[in-house]
Amino acid sequence: MPIYEYHCPDCGRQVTIHRSFSETSPPQCPICGGGNLVHLISQVSIVKSGKDRTRDLSWIDKDVAHRLGR
Numbered sequence: 455m456p457i458y459e460y461h462c463p464d465c466g467r468q469v470t471i472h473r474s475f476s477e478t479s480p481p482q483c484p485i486c487g488g489g490n491l492v493h494l495i496s497q498v499s500i501v502k503s504g505k506d507r508t509r510d511l512s513w514i515d516k517d518v519a520h521r522l523g524r
């Protein structure tokens with residue numbers, strides 16, 4: 455079951471909610487029961503893309519250094 459991160463403006467907390475793909479009703483805050491949750495982009499995917507970007511840059515740096523060395 456996918457996990458979604460939400461920010462609840464009613465209680466100011468960040469909450470994690472497990473939802474099935476077939477569930478289409480608006481999620482409710484498990485802490486205060488508020489229905490105004492704002493969907494957040496997963497922090498995991500942000501960290502992952504950041505690492506990939508760093509790795510790509512290091513590859514470029516090595517390639518440039520190699521060419522300059524010739």
Ligand SMILES: [Zn+2]
Nearest residue numbers: 462465483486
């Ligand atoms: Zn709340």
